[in-house]
Amino acid sequence: MRNELAKFSVSPPCVTALGVVAPPPIQVESDTFSGPLALLFEFVRDRRVNLLDIPLAPVCESYFLYLLSSDRSNLDESAAALVALAYLIERKAWAMLPAPEEEPIEVEEGAALGEGCIGDYQFAIAALTEFEAERLKLFFRPEGAFPSIPPEIINHEIDHLAAAFAAILGRAEPSPFETVHRARRSLASMMKSVLDAISHEYRSLEQIIPAPFTREDAVYWFLAILELIRLGSARLRLDDGNVHFARAAA
């Protein structure tokens, strides 16, 4: 493994068709294998390469180098590489353990037979063929063919389901408070706009607010006018039961 061969992609992680992030192209070089880490992972998984022949220390070193040089946003990619690496290390560790002398799993009678050759099994094959022919003449009820009793219907459990959810909601942590990212308006700036909009002539609120406006706009305009009246910069007058506003005389 030569470290200078470890070239890393820093731009967006490579997402495979399955939505899985592929490990970064960390290059592995040894006498028996040369290629990216992902390929080594595949080869080992499919038993196409002997892991014992491949030194893993340089691969780990190269991984650390990759971590140091890569962008923080590539967390998925480095996680994918770590998973591949951890798998290789585990596989190698297992492979390096001495094999136990005797097989712990054994069938007493069957294993007593020697390795044998296919000839030894001719009779067994003939017998199985015969059994199969006999068996093919029998038909059983198809699976799930009994319709009179619905298989797994539990009455009213749907109520319990809803109750369970309701109960659990009571115990739930409140969701993190999310601030609403709307442009903040200050009342002061609103008051300025209102002052610009009103004149000495008395007009109704509808005439003052530039259309179109939202409910929120209306609330802000109204509050601003009230504040201006409080400060003595605006006045109001009642004409036939309708409120009209005007700028106060200087």
Added chain:
Amino acid sequence: MNLADELEAVLFAADAPASLEILAAALNYSEGQIAQGLEVLEARLEAKGGLQLVQIGGGYQLSTKPEYADSVARFLKPRPQRLSRSQLEVLAIVAYKQPVTLAEVDTIRGVQSDYGLRLLVERQLIEEVGRKMTPGRPLLYGTTDRFLHQFKLNSLEQLPPLTEDGKADLGKFNVL
């Protein structure tokens, strides 16, 4: 070997009601002959045994006699295992909040839920529906058609609505 017995064998192996027409075609008899054979079979079954011939959904089918319904139910019973309280909790969260990750279920329940989740996947009530596009790409779970079937729901919209204070509005929900 006779037609009534042949019909019994065929109907036994069928997984749905079989019409006169289909039976006649499969067994090389006329529909009239099949009808006669079925009459003989019906009479024999009525006189003896635990089975009967029923005419259902435009065809003929074997079924158990009603007097053995309890025995059959008792025999089939071990299968519909009730869900445990904790399984119900996990299922409820998945049903109402789907698609949802294991971590989200854990957070809502306040305890680890991976075991319950796995059991529900095994019972095919929930399944993986994708991956969340957040670090680690955790699996997302949702409910299955089997879930709808098991809870006698036609669609997820039939889940009882939850009111805002987190209590299920059971009154509005009409169990079929």
Added chain:
Amino acid sequence: MNLADELEAVLFAADAPASLEILAAALNYSEGQIAQGLEVLEARLEAKGGLQLVQIGGGYQLSTKPEYADSVARFLKPRPQRLSRSQLEVLAIVAYKQPVTLAEVDTIRGVQSDYGLRLLVERQLIEEVGRKMTPGRPLLYGTTDRFLHQFKLNSLEQLPPLTEDGKADLGKFNVL
């Protein structure tokens, strides 16, 4: 209402072999009584009708009588596929030498057997039963309950024994 008829109804509803134990528990009889009831049922079915009682895969199950195989097959149309010669070879080796690795099967047959093995796993006749504790930890394979069912065996002990010189001892083998 009698026990034999009750057993017929229950076995009709079952979709897998039912053991004496399960039947006894479900129907509230002793295993001895169930065995007697099954004998009565077996005799009645043998005398008349298109069905029979078979002992298979460690339990009892109803099946059609062999003489109606053609009619039922014609009715069901898609015939169950027979195993190929090479699949049978692999299966025989797995059945007699289980648990066994792919490499061991290869050695005995002298040809690569991974394809046949995979097909048998797909047909659920064999399955992974563990890993051999040798380098590489190869998978070990064994036969399934479905294997017993498909070959009308009650247990693995019913496989004809192979004598030391590699010839099966036919005399000892008793087909059901």
